[in-house]
Amino acid sequence: MSGPHDALPEADPERDALSPGDSYQQILDRDSREVPEVLRWRSARELPAIRVPIERYVSREFHDLEMEKLWGRVWQMACREEVVAEPGDHAVYEIGDRSVVVVRGEDRQLRAFHNVCLHRGRRLKDCPGRSAELRCPFHGWSWNLDGSAREIPCQWDFPHAKREEFGLPEVRVGTWCGFVFIHFDAEGPSLEQHLGELPRHFETWPLEDRYTEAHVAHLMPCNWKVLQEAFMEAYHVIATHPHLLFSLGDCNSQYDVWDTFSRAVTPQMVPSPHLDERASEQEMLDSFMLASIEGPSPLPVPEGMTAREIFAQMMRMNLQASVPSVQRVSDAELNDSIYYTLFPNFHPWGGYSRITYRFRPYEHDPNRAVMEVLLLSPFRGSRPAPASVHWLDIGEPWTNAPELGALANIFDQDTFNLGNVQRGLRAAAHQHVTLARYQETKIRHFHTLLEKYLTA
Numbered sequence: 078m079s080g081p082h083d084a085l086p087e088a089d090p091e092r093d094a095l096s097p098g099d100s101y102q103q104i105l106d107r108d109s110r111e112v113p114e115v116l117r118w119r120s121a122r123e124l125p126a127i128r129v130p131i132e133r134y135v136s137r138e139f140h141d142l143e144m145e146k147l148w149g150r151v152w153q154m155a156c157r158e159e160v161v162a163e164p165g166d167h168a169v170y171e172i173g174d175r176s177v178v179v180v181r182g183e184d185r186q187l188r189a190f191h192n193v194c195l196h197r198g199r200r201l202k203d204c205p206g207r208s209a210e211l212r213c214p215f216h217g218w219s220w221n222l223d224g225s226a227r228e229i230p231c232q233w234d235f236p237h238a239k240r241e242e243f244g245l246p247e248v249r250v251g252t253w254c255g256f257v258f259i260h261f262d263a264e265g266p267s268l269e270q271h272l273g274e275l276p277r278h279f280e281t282w283p284l285e286d287r288y289t290e291a292h293v294a295h296l297m298p299c300n301w302k303v304l305q306e307a308f309m310e311a312y313h314v315i316a317t318h319p320h321l322l323f324s325l326g327d328c329n330s331q332y333d334v335w336d337t338f339s340r341a342v343t344p345q346m347v348p349s350p351h352l353d354e355r356a357s358e359q360e361m362l363d364s365f366m367l368a369s370i371e372g373p374s375p376l377p378v379p380e381g382m383t384a385r386e387i388f389a390q391m392m393r394m395n396l397q398a399s400v401p402s403v404q405r406v407s408d409a410e411l412n413d414s415i416y417y418t419l420f421p422n423f424h425p426w427g428g429y430s431r432i433t434y435r436f437r438p439y440e441h442d443p444n445r446a447v448m449e450v451l452l453l454s455p456f457r458g459s460r461p462a463p464a465s466v467h468w469l470d471i472g473e474p475w476t477n478a479p480e481l482g483a484l485a486n487i488f489d490q491d492t493f494n495l496g497n498v499q500r501g502l503r504a505a506a507h508q509h510v511t512l513a514r515y516q517e518t519k520i521r522h523f524h525t526l527l528e529k530y531l532t533a
């Protein structure tokens with residue numbers, strides 16, 4: 078499971094080159110509003126160049142190692158806090174063989190327990206819901222919401238099972254930005270330590286103030302890392318989503334990494350440097366609206382205005398009711414894709430695009446994974462009920478989830494590659510995948526951290 082590091086050569090203008098066209102910071106300079114400071118923050122990090130061994134994506138031994146050394150020892154997003162808002166609310170989170178139930182107690186405290194009955198081991202809860210106790214459906218053993226033992230039917234037959242010794246084993250739990258995180262290991266960093274500077278970034282976009290308008294989970298025929306890495310760079314747009322090039326600064330994206338998280342920002346409503354001829358502002362807007370989650374809508378670009386400004390204006394109108402301060406929000410936050418990755422698998426987006434992703438291995442199979450898309454929307458007044466999970470099976474089109482709007486078409490284009498990447502990797506005669514120096518920064522950062530966990 079080695080991941081050899083190639084030493085970086087001396088500074089070389091050719092090697093350190095960036096794409097032609099405006100840098101993201103230059104695009105920000107032309108914004109019609111003041112741009113939040115967070116979009117000006119850059120990382121100083123120089124990542125080592127790494128080659129990623131193909132076995133990381135296909136080998137069962139590597140998968141088992143990840144289960145033990147990564148998933149057993151890292152903070153991971155278990156559910157939205159709004160799903161467990163009231164006493165008795167519970168949610169189930171599973172990773173590999175492990176199953177956790179997150180519960181809101183009578184005292185309103187959140188707790189998480191191994192989701193396993195201490196009698197003969199049935200999973201206690203199969204799905205989210207609300208109940209006054211945690212009761213096993215097999216023989217009826219039950220626990221209070223704080224995990225203390227409540228009832229053992231025919232207690233006379235269990236003189237050896239003392240109630241005080243039969244509390245449910247706990248799992249560490251923490252919350253941030255409206256998400257609940259869990260950690261299996263009693264040792265190790267706190268959630269705050271793991272998040273590092275990330276909360277400072279999201280002060281601008283408090284996701285706890287949004288509700289889950291849609292939640293779609295799709296089973297996919299590839300390793301979880303193949304899956305998530307397809308959503309960590311804009312380099313694939315030229316081949317996978319070429320129709321987006323009219324209005325997407327794909328290779329002008331900006332990539333940054335901090336300790337446990339990374340960020341890419343891909344500007345929209347600017348032409349791709351790949352195009353020989355620049356589209357007009359009107360053509361850019363039309364092409365973006367057709368591909369956008371917000372759906373097609375004819376919108377003329379007046380003389381002297383840019384497509385970026387017009388699209389931002391439209392978004393401000395749409396958001397006015399739920400985001401009173403929206404008139405001050407920059408064009409960048411309303412146009413661009415601002416996609417973060419908190420190691421190892423949690424991808425909240427900044428700005429107003431509403432997207433959050435989570436990627437996980439599926440059961441114990443290195444060749445299958447689950448991608449989840451949550452659309453988190455602002456709201457006014459009382460919080461609407463969160464959407465329940467809409468599952469899509471392998472081979473089902475994303476368009477079976479109309480709640481995703483035009484995003485579903487984009488995901489179908491991505492999905493076309495993913496099973497074929499997995500098959501290709503399994504057929505490979507070579508040993509490593511080769512990553513770009515800059516545009517695949519987020520992937521290189523992920524593998525650098527992964528290696529740390531696996532060798533610790």
Ligand code: FES
Nearest residue numbers: 194196197213216
């Ligand atoms: S397995 Fe749970 S009560 Fe028997």
Ligand SMILES: [Fe+2]
Nearest residue numbers: 307317318491
């Ligand atoms: Fe894509």
